[in-house]
Amino acid sequence: MKRILYIEDDEEIGNWVKTDLERRGYCVTWLTSGEGAVEEAKQADVVVLDVMLPGLDGFSVGQRLKREAPRVPILMLSALASMEDKLQGLSFADDYMTKPFHPDELAARLDVLQRRFGHAFGQEVRLGHIRVRLDQQSVIDERSGEEIQLTSKQLHILRFFIKHANQIVTKEQIYESVWGEPYLEGDKTVMVHIRYLREKIEIEPSEPAIIETIRGLGYRVKL
Template sequence: MQELLNKKILIVDDEAALLKMIEDVLFSEGFYSLYTAQDCKKALEIVQSQPIALFLLDINLPDGNGFMLYRELRHYSQAPVMFLTARGEADDRIRGLDLGADDYIVKPFLPRELVLRIKALLRRTYGTEAKETGFSIGTRKIDFEKAAVITPEKETPLTAKELILIKKLWENRNRIVTNDALCMAAWGEDYYGHENNLMVHIRHLRQKLEANPSKPQYLITVKGLG
């Protein structure tokens, strides 16, 4: 766990008091490598100079929004992203997850819940349970260490959630993996109700892995099973 506590976390929120509270809570839990920003400009400056391992992003920011910032951050990092916002409407949650975000917590929240979610996300992303470095299907190589799908023509990054899901599927290759098992791998014990989010991530994986995503050869859905 100490290795995970050493990971660098960037918190982006325009509310100074909330930013300080989150920083204090995480520091008290042993997270000492913390960076904060109140706008997109500062966040982008930090990510270009520090190997951030986890992003906490507010949606409402003075010089843009969290969705826009997410897209910009992806030019520099594939680290997991948790949206931290007062905007809890379903459309906002789906939009964030559709972009590839890994979690979404709505204000007001219990500090303990935030800490547990962060620890779980770091374990799932950076844990040592996956020993293999990757595998190949057809002309595509899935590289776990680079978190990318590599072909002779290009390298396509995988989000943290996509990486977790493809590892789980590879570990259980040639077997049916239930939706519950995939949700548990990606969201931990708080997996209930994430099946629609799972389908979004699977769709994105097909677009990256399959020659014809509408007629998949590898990521095949077995109706009613997984």
């Protein structure tokens, strides 16, 4: 992981962080707002994102980036330290770090993201009879060797499950990560998409072995 998209509007902090990261061997693209961030994020290995930005706030920018570049991890870096702010950030981001901070801690967290994403993405994940090629965004049926055609939303949902493998995730978490919008109680969008996804990847969709339903809680995919 060498290419960092850094979004921070404070000139003093931005110069300090950019200089330190470049000293550690990173290639840093620094933006002072969310304008142009989507295209830059697609070329980055990780995004370091401040919350307090001019125009769209960091939460809105981060949700857009996760929608458009779901493979790129996001580290929120913010002076907002309340639990509510952290939970809002972690609904889409992969880490949340509060200011003030020590540069060694930022470097350590980037190292953790590298271990999580630099090795997981680019490899294959096997789920029962299917093989998911995360780097190529394809799913192969091992029984026939043929590719299973998934829609972008279905693939995004499957990637979300793999990222949170062995964890129970709620439909609210899935919706807010994949669609990037607040979940409205009673919305059946996630249930419908998972039903169609199961019809494509499960041997017996009525008795799913890959995407488990955890009654009263949500769903789980085991690795």
